[in-house]
Amino acid sequence: xxxxxxxxxxxxxxxxxxxAVDGAGDTLRALIDDLEGNHPGIKDRxxxxxxxxxxxxxxxxxxxxxxxxxxxxxxxxxxxxGDQVVVLPAVAGGAR
Amino acid sequence: xxTIDQATYDAIVAHAKRxxxxxxxxxxxxxxxxxxxERHVAMVNAAGSPTFYEFDSTELLALYxxxxxxxxxxxxxxxxxxxxxxxPSVTDIGLAxxxxxxxxxxxxxxxxxxxxxxxxxxxxxxxxxxxxxxxTVVPELTNS
Numbered sequence: 001x002x003x004x005x006x007x008x009x010x011x012x013x014x015x016x017x018x019x020a021v022d023g024a025g026d027t028l029r030a031l032i033d034d035l036e037g038n039h040p041g042i043k044d045r046x047x048x049x050x051x052x053x054x055x056x057x058x059x060x061x062x063x064x065x066x067x068x069x070x071x072x073x074x075x076x077x078x079x080x081x082g083d084q085v086v087v088l089p090a091v092a093g094g095a096r
Numbered sequence: 097x098x099t100i101d102q103a104t105y106d107a108i109v110a111h112a113k114r115x116x117x118x119x120x121x122x123x124x125x126x127x128x129x130x131x132x133x134e135r136h137v138a139m140v141n142a143a144g145s146p147t148f149y150e151f152d153s154t155e156l157l158a159l160y161x162x163x164x165x166x167x168x169x170x171x172x173x174x175x176x177x178x179x180x181x182x183x184p185s186v187t188d189i190g191l192a193x194x195x196x197x198x199x200x201x202x203x204x205x206x207x208x209x210x211x212x213x214x215x216x217x218x219x220x221x222x223x224x225x226x227x228x229x230x231x232t233v234v235p236e237l238t239n240s
Contacts, residue, residue: 009169010193059191061153068153088156089193091139094119094148095177095185 003031003079006086014042023085028062029054029075031085046087047075059090097230098172098198098218100124101237104136109214111138112176112202116209119149120202124172125163132237133171133198141175148187149175172218174200181205182215184226192221198229 002022007015015021021039025031036043046062047054054075056062062069063086069077079085104124112120121141124133137159142152151159163169173194177185182203184192192199203215220227 008193010195061156063157066157068157070153086157086160088160090150090153090191091121091123091156091173091193092143092148092150093175093185093188093191094143094145095180096145096147096187 002081003083003085005031005035006084008088010089011042011045011087014039014045026079027075028064028069028073028077028079028085031079032075059092061088061090062086063088097232098133098200099131099232099234099237100133100172102233102235104133105216105233107136107138108174108200109202109216112204112214113207113209115141115176116204117146117178118144119146119176119178121149121151121175123159123170123174125166125168126171128167128169131171134237135168146178170194170197172200173197174202176202176204178204178208182217184219184221189221189224189226195220195222200231 003024004020005023006020023031023034025034032043032046046057046060048057056074064077064083111122119141122138125135125137126132139151139155141149143150182201199219199221201217216231218229218231220229
């Protein structure tokens with residue numbers, strides 16, 4: 001089962017410069033664990049430990065078939081074969 | 097060094113003045129690897145705040161998909177500071193995620209929505225290190 005994952009520039013150090021890699025998993029959580037197996041270190045850039053529970057980092061956006069995963073279950077969002085996943089860091093900042 | 101054409105420069109400044117006192121934000125896209133800021137895209141500050149900006153997540157995806165379709169990248173990522181100087185904050189540095197981009201900061205603290213000069217400065221932000229660079233405004237980008 002292959003799911004294409006689009007990798008942003010800033011994380012391509014983990015994918016040997018590849019813009020997209022294949023992964024597997026029936027949830028986003030499982031997919032990220034699968035990615036970590038092939039691209040060690042990438043998981044820590046996507047998720048963080050919040051009081052014992054693993055959550056998507058606040059300034060990382062992940063989309064499944066163009067839907068922001070925050071609206072479809074976040075790390076528990078369902079995946080199936082052929083889905084397209086895009087990872088984009090938030091474009092954010094400010095004076096504060 | 098950032099080389100930018102006058103019309104794009106003016107559009108960024110006008111956007112910053114229009115949105116003052118909230119922070120304005122956007123990008124200038126250009127062909128991948130060209131370092132040419134050619135296509136200005138003003139974005140909505142989803143945070144709607146005088147001290148923070150963030151692209152709406154759905155609009156962010158649409159923007160990147162359009163750039164991928166055109167083989168473009170974000171050559172300039174800009175935002176305004178409305179009460180402080182045009183220098184990257186700790187937040188700006190921590191969240192900078194485009195190592196190839198020119199991070200432009202415009203400060204509207206002096207004249208707000210009104211006519212008058214603004215600070216317009218550009219930086220590279222790579223692995224938390226900020227390097228200011230010269231900004232050259234040209235009448236038009238030359239063909240290279």
